[in-house]
Amino acid sequence: MIKRVSDVLAGLPMTIVAGVFLLFDLVPHLMGETGGHPGILPFDPAWVTVLISGIPLLYLAVWRIIHNPGISKISSALLICIAMFAAIAIGDLFAAGEVAFIMAIGALLEEATTERAKKGLKQLLSLAPVQGRRLSGRREEMVPAEEIRQGDLLRILPGETIPVDGEIVSGETSVDQSIMTGESLPVDKGVGDGVFCGTINRFGAIDITATRVGEDSSLQTLIRMVREAESSQAPMQRLADRCASWLVPVALLIAVAAYLGTGNIITAVTVLVVFCPCALVLATPTAIMAAIGQATKHGVIIKSGEALEKMGKVDTIAFDKTGTLTYGRLEVSDVLPFDPAVSAAELLTLAAAAESRSEHPLGKAIVARAREEGLALPTSDEFRMTAGKGVSARVEGRALLCGKEAFLAESGVSPDGGVRDILERLRVQGKASVLVAEGNRCLGVIALSDVLRPEAKDMVSRLTGMGARTVLLTGDHRTTAAYFAQQAGISDVRAELLPEEKVGSIQELRRGGCRVCMIGDGVNDAPALKTADVSVAMGGMGSDIAVDAADIALMRDDLSRIPYLKRLSDATVKTIKLSITLSMCINLVAIILSLLGMLTPTTGALVHNAGSCFVVLIAALLYDRKFE
Template identity: 60%
Template sequence: MIDEITDFLFGLKMTIISGIFLLIAVIFMIFGIDTPIYLNPAWGTVIISGIPMLLLAMTRLIREKWISSALLIAIAMVASLLIGEIFAAGEVAWIMALGALLEDWTVERAKKGLRNLINLTPQTGRRIVDGVEEVVPVDEIKIGDTLRILPGESVPVDGEIINGTSSLDQSIMTGESLPIDKGVGDEVFCGTMNMYGAIDIRATSLGENSSLQKLIDLVKAADEKQAPTQRIADKWATWLVPVALIIAIVAWLVTGNIERGVTVLVVFCPCALILATPTAIMAAIGQATKYGVLIKSGEALETLGALNTLVFDKTGTLTYGNLEVSDVISLKEDLSDLDLLKLTASCEKLSEHPLAKAVVNNAKEAEIDIEEPKDFEMYPGKGVTCNNSYGTIYAGNSKFLIENDIDVNVDSYLDQLKNEGKASILVALNGEVVGLIGLSDVIREDSKGMIENLHELGTETILLTGDNTETANYFASQVGIGKVYGNLLPQQKLDWIEKLKSEGKKVCMIGDGVNDAPALKTADVSVAMGSVGSDVAIEAADIALLGDDIGKIPYLKKLSNSTLFTIKANIAISMTINAVAIVCSVLGLLNPVTGAIVHNAGSCLVVLNAALLYDRRFDDSIKKIDSENVEHSHYHFHNDGEHSHSHDGVKIIDEIQTDNGVKHMHVHKHALDRQSCEPYHN
């Protein structure tokens, strides 16, 4: 009941009403309007802002054994009331309420992300009993039950495939950009999505033991581990309160004037200290918002400047998370790279697999006329086959081609693509392997420069990813990250964050997927990609990059450093003003009313200094969110040359003839404002 009353009176509407009463009292003082003490408008401020502040101080002192800044302000307020200085009592109470309101705005955390994560848990499953399929609630599924998952459905419980093959989107668990091919004997996780063929599984774990529920529990546990923060003034209140009381009592006893003692309490109130942190943080948050960065926690902004270790996820963070054709490798002299791309796109045209879509989209962008396939068949988790004007085509993995009696002897090319972190499609024409298509996630153009800037700022960078180690090492080498850990599940990412923190490092985690949520919650500060990131990751993180501009990470660190400097400067200003005002109070140069005015002036000065942070420039290369560069991607081939150029000079495709007759087609790309091209897979 007490907490509800306090929250209501400390709310925005009541704080505004309280401020209006105080303003009226000031107007009465200016124009010399005398009113009986019991009709002083400042009583409204005392009642609205003073009573909850008094309740808060007593609650913290008695229930929590916590000497807070609210206790000192409550003492000053009560002392002012006892000698009839209603305005002074109202002023210190209102400043306290305003500071608390600003602080609450900067640290408020939404819980929607955890609810979204819980909603990912499937509610029903298709159970097979004696050959009969029935849809049952997940709670009725038992270990050992046989379940059928159709294409497009989520896996209801952890299990093992006992019949069928398919590809499953496991990004919720591992963050991997590609669906994973699964067959009989392979493990599947609760909440992952079956992309293609129907599969039957045997349930192996249920309810709280499922992988998705463990992920939910990790997020909850990480959230509960976060200790409540205290304002700077509250941290100092342990010695502020006794010092203020001692000085006030000594001033009263030495001078024999109780008014001087009360004045000391009024000017000693740490209201400027209370405003020092939230006002600077609010200005910094406003500054960041202009440039497309949403900072949800003032504590995160304070902590960011002290960080020495930044941990990155790969897919969707350092990369775009979208597969693109990076290499077209023809193994036949009489088959050009363009023909290989054309016949493969024809065979993949009716497939829904992400690799197939990437090939088809690449052919469309190249303005290639894609032929309609005949006798198309898709084999989930393996590949596709069809007939067209070129002949009979098989496109898929090596296992698929071997099963169809096609000799596969291209291990060197497969190993090369794998070492470069690329997926591959083997293409066979009329029973013979004729080429490979390499596909790669695309690294963000500013990832490498961002990592270099962080290293210049003395920050260590680490890559934690669910992708395989070869892929992780390749991408890390491209952007300049030295420490790499791959094949990680959510629990393992969280374990690494805790290990780094146990070594005394201040850790920032940057990610975008549901699987990153526990690590994001556990890190000292967390950053999520706002546009491509999952809702769960965005809500779990302290900071969201609305434009997915990873290059703003160094800007954030500079902003945090400046914010910390501003906070310290505000503290120095407030302490200096308080010290001078205390001396003046002891000497009788200030009374409770003039002391309250000086006290208020100090608070205003702190606010004005913090406001200067809003328009400060930290990096001329950082552009506002509404002026982002838009990158084009349309290009075409010239039929009469070895090189093909794009419209607007954005993408270039180079066809290189090697000594052994094997031709490679490499796709390049660069932003409109750059002078030189860089490899597309870089």
């Protein structure tokens, strides 16, 4: 009950009411009048501010005394409560209301900068398969996923989600395992290959033996890691509270000494009022609010002040590849005819016509490229797809094969050494190859590749110039990863990583003393995003889970925002330190003036208020500063 009342009083509407009454009480003080407000209100309006802003403050101070361990029982709330009661005791209600009101404003600002939605884990849970097709003899039955046991034989049809980790015992297919590895291409699988829970069977029907089920499966492990990382993130502790362990005793000692030295209780209370760390409380949230507003204008969503503060201290930035450094979509990169009688346009036309009925991403990309170039595609018939290998079709009477080298070999087409050299070169460049053959001769090859974002290289160069180390963490093949890392200018490459291995790499970097920022876009990046000191998600094309797991989101998928974000974070940390230093200097001067008898609780509160306004003004300058 008391907490509910405290929460209502600490809310924005009641704090506004408290501010109005405090302002109403300030007017006669500025006019040199005293003794309340005869004819307007039958009571001093500052009482309303004291009650509205003071009760939540008192509740917080008492709660910390009861529940916090050791020295943390002493908090900034306790010091301000002491000053508030001292001011009430001598009848200076304006001073009492002012210190309580400033603290209420600080609490609201801090709450506004640290709120964040936590929907990512729920969305991750929604990806978990709910059922599977279990084989018992000749009978198939759909059973809930939690009833599947290790060693069960399961059948996975095209388009279905694989319900457990397993090993293929029959059939061939291509599996979309981007949820686990981030790979942009479906991975061809055959007998003896492993498959992961939550991945999608794209083409052929396969039978698998369950190897890891329930909580032991890869997807459940992914969910567990996100949950554990979420719970391990400690909230940012305010600087004023960290200082309170020495601030409260010092303030009381100086106040007692002032009373004993002057015999004037007013002087002692004034010391307590000006000692209150209100400007200190405002320094961090106001700077962070301004920086978050600045970032929002540039398409960067920062979810908490802690993330901004940590980003300013980062010295290592780890990138995912697919969808982060690259666009995460396949495009035709090379059309290479082997037969002098076949032009590149003809080769692309024939391949696109043969692939026109294919559902494979490679086939779709080839068709899309042909249409972009305005090529007229002839009709095809006798289309046949062999899962995980390639397609065959008849185009204008020509029997065509499109697919892997092994697929062509099964039909008696054997590329010569020169062709194999070209295929190896394309492989080194991280490209997928589709060979096109007619009869027993190879007409050419069409290479497809993910595309590096044009700003990636300049972004890495600028980060390196700022003293930040860059690392590539990806589930892609080592050759592909090395090629794209070279293009972007990243020398530290860690490839073929499962989600838990990405987490391990980040933990290793942190154990080595690095402060790590992870940048990713996929579901598979969520645990790594949570494990890093601070994380950034590509919000435009990135999964909702990655965006929710991250501390910061780039809404335009523009990597050039990363150096901007680093500079903004650095400037915010410097502004906070400057504001804290100035606020402490103002407090020190005010204490000296109080001891000299030049300030009363009311004038001390006004000086105190001026210091708080000064801190807010310095922070506000961040909003329009240029960081480009």
